[in-house]
Amino acid sequence: MRQTAFYQMAAMVGLSFAAMSCTGGGGEGPIVPPPPAPAEYADKHMPAGWWADESKVEEGRKLFIGETNPDVNCASCHGKDGKPVKAGARDFRVGERMKLYSDSVWFWRISEGVPNTKMKAWKTKLSEEDRWKLVAFERNFSLSGKGWDPAKNAWVAAAEVGAAPAAGAAPEAPAGGDSATAPAAEPAAAPAAPAAEGK
Numbered sequence: 001m002r003q004t005a006f007y008q009m010a011a012m013v014g015l016s017f018a019a020m021s022c023t024g025g026g027g028e029g030p031i032v033p034p035p036p037a038p039a040e041y042a043d044k045h046m047p048a049g050w051w052a053d054e055s056k057v058e059e060g061r062k063l064f065i066g067e068t069n070p071d072v073n074c075a076s077c078h079g080k081d082g083k084p085v086k087a088g089a090r091d092f093r094v095g096e097r098m099k100l101y102s103d104s105v106w107f108w109r110i111s112e113g114v115p116n117t118k119m120k121a122w123k124t125k126l127s128e129e130d131r132w133k134l135v136a137f138e139r140n141f142s143l144s145g146k147g148w149d150p151a152k153n154a155w156v157a158a159a160e161v162g163a164a165p166a167a168g169a170a171p172e173a174p175a176g177g178d179s180a181t182a183p184a185a186e187p188a189a190a191p192a193a194p195a196a197e198g199k
């Protein structure tokens with residue numbers, strides 16, 4: 001029995017080494033979905049209309065490069081043009097990864113940082129509005145023209161976010177039963193969480 005326990009432990013140690021060598025300690029390991037945003041952030045979303053508002057994006061750009069406030073210079077690690085200049089900094093140009101981030105997750109990470117990395121919490125230095133401007137700007141490195149639609153749980157064309165009376169927006173949506181009289185324009189089923197995509 002003792003031996004079994006020993007082998008189990010050895011196997012676990014081996015696994016964690018394998019996991020470490022996969023991520024290599026850098027920020028750009030294999031593409032996996034980010035953890036879900038904690039409860040206090042899960043319901044926070046981009047203010048209405050901002051995805052398509054170039055002035056917000058421009059304010060986000062000035063924040064990002066440290067023009068608005070030299071104490072806040074995201075570009076000093078993430079790079080002015082999105083090409084990271086500090087090892088391990090997230091590369092926002094990698095759309096395959098970034099499309100797995102909801103706006104809430106993005107906002108949460110900027111607010112609270114990523115533990116045990118160089119990415120610190122910015123909520124004391126940046127208002128909520130400023131953090132949203134940064135999300136609006138950063139998403140342009142790979143998700144240009146898109147916005148996160150909380151109702152669809154997906155990135156869609158920026159102008160479509162909240163514009164159409166989509167699921168969630170219309171309180172008088174037929175609640176089933178009379179579906180025969182109201183041909184559904186769109187599938188009503190909730191889309192799968194992006195996490196399902198995996199690697």
Ligand code: HEC
Nearest residue numbers: 027034073074077088089090109110114117118119122134
């Ligand atoms: C000192 C360097 C540094 C600065 C400055 C910095 N970051 Fe980061 N950032 C990082 C690193 C390193 C990571 C990768 C963390 C990890 O491994 O998940 C990261 C990750 C991120 C992520 C993704 C988090 C995730 O879960 O993948 C976002 C979003 C982000 N940064 C936004 C910003 C914004 C906005 C600013 C400016 C307000 C900023 N960063 C400033 C180093 C930095």
